[in-house]
Amino acid sequence: MKTNLKERVRRKLLQFGRKNKMCSMLVLPVLAVSMFFFHAMAYFAGNGKRFSMLTMILCLFVVYSSFSFPMFISSDGREVEWDLADADSSVELAPESDLNLEDVELLADEDALGELEDWNEGNPHGMDGVDTYDASELLASLEGRGNGTERTTQDILEAYESGELVFDTDDWRLVLINKQHSIPDDYSFTLGTIVGSLQCDERILDDLSDMLQAAKDEGFTLQVRSPYRTPERQLTNFNAKVNRYMNRGMSYMEAYQLASRVITLPGNSEHEIGLALDITCDTFADLKQEFGDTDAGKWMAENSCRYGFIVRYPKGKEYVTGIDYEPWHFRYVGVEAATVITKQGITLEEFWQELESN
Ligand SMILES: [Zn+2]
Structure with a gap:
């Protein structure tokens, strides 16, 4: 059954390649990939050990790629590398919607200031100079x-x-x-x-x-x-705020979202x-x-x-x-x-x- 299917796919693809000369370059890689897939399936299908190895590798891949997302943020607001050995309480789930007042206070702290020459200390409103x-x-x-x-x-x-x-x-x-x-x-x-x-x-x-x-x-x-x-001043203030948040490890979207809560958008x-x-x-x-x-x-x-x-x-x-x-x-x-x-x-x-x- 499997061999039949494999043969049919191969034949169909070659037929397609012959009929449409323009696409023949495309048919070859598709053919190669599909043949590899069939071979791989045949290799694993008849062997339980091989099959479970493959399943494990796939699971590890899925788990790893989900952890590389910037959803794990340490309590000081910085994104941290996911490390299985370090999976303790210092790492908490911080989805984007979790921006609260404490975050704003935290970011208004003076340790974040000084990144801009004319930043007015202790001024979360963005009116520098x-x-x-x-x-x-x-x-x-x-x-x-x-x-x-x-x-x-x-x-x-x-x-x-x-x-x-x-x-x-x-x-x-x-x-x-x-x-x-x-x-x-x-x-x-x-x-x-x-x-x-x-x-x-x-x-x-x-x-x-x-x-x-x-x-x-x-x-x-x-x-x-x-x-x-002036609108120019408002824009400068807004961009400066976004940059500051991004320097603290936020994505542009997060920084923009947070900045728009403490400084009104230029034109608004x-x-x-x-x-x-x-x-x-x-x-x-x-x-x-x-x-x-x-x-x-x-x-x-x-x-x-x-x-x-x-x-x-x-x-x-x-x-x-x-x-x-x-x-x-x-x-x-x-x-x-x-x-x-x-x-x-x-x-x-x-x-x-x-x-x-x-
Ligand atoms: Zn004001």
């Missing part, structure tokens, strides 16, 4: 700015609930920019100078000035950095339209989550809405924003919207959903 100014310098520069008037939180909430206060999703202050929504092609704005090299949308300068003054009156010296960033950052500011204070200048636990951080989370700002990436809303908690990243949306968003404890994404469903 950006000037920082504190509130007194900003206020001196913004003198004469400010609205002076303030609608109370209660007024705004009541007006919104009664339907007297209506929001329009076309309002520039509410523009939604995230991983799914890039900056609209026709979006335009004018840059205003806060102080020195710090710039932002000039329409928010009055409210910013009021907020810095109010914080100062409460005893907090806020620091502002990197409000407006509110910093590029001058409506976002990174704010910390003189006693805690790092862009780290612990800023949220400082008195200044708490005051900002509570009161920035009175000046039109929201904590854009709140804790517990990572599943909505796709960005880790950033107590320092404030987004201007205008006093009314900021008040509603903050008091309802929602995100800009959820606010948009609310407006669209109304």
Whole structure:
């Protein structure tokens, strides 16, 4: 039966080669391989020992090739060579989806820094080489700015609930920019100078000035950095982050995935339209989550809405924003919207959903 089949295959192939001269070069290697296969089968088929040897070799091959996959990563985040003698608890299964907050913290550690000349230490937000100014310098520069008037939180909430206060999703202050929504092609704005090299949308300068003054009156010296960033700067920051993760042994996909959780993609950052500011204070200048636990951080989370700002990436809303908690990243949306968003404890994404469903 086997010989018959082998003969038939041989004949068919030779026939094919004769009929199609063009393919005759191709037929020879196919013929050689199939003849080898038949010979090998015949060699092993009649001998139990040989057959089990072959099965073992095949099993070893399958096992070995699955272990050469980068799925075994040691607890310090580095990929390790699979070694049967070393198969103890120091090796754990780390699939790609297992990237959690601890990983981000780990990678923000200073041991990973210094790979870039202008990397700002302790800065997971990716704003290297950006000037920082504190509130007194900003206020001196913004003198004469400010609205002076303030609608109370209660007024705004009541007006919104009664339907007297209506929001329009076309309002520039509410523009939604995230991983799914890039900056609209026709979006335009004018840059205003806060102080020195710090710039932002000039329409928010009055409210910013009021907020810095109010914080100062409460005893907090806020620091502002990197409000407006060019798309080029954003791209440089993003690529630098991806490279750093790859230098730590991650694949490009893993590095990209992780980087996009801590730095927004170029073209999808509110910093590029001058409506976002990174704010910390003189006693805690790092862009780290612990800023949220400082008195200044708490005051900002509570009161920035009175000046039109929201904590854009709140804790517990990572599943909505796709960005880790950033107590320092404030987004201007205008006093009314900021008040509603903050008091309802929602995100800009959820606010948009609310407006669209109304
Ligand atoms: Zn930011």
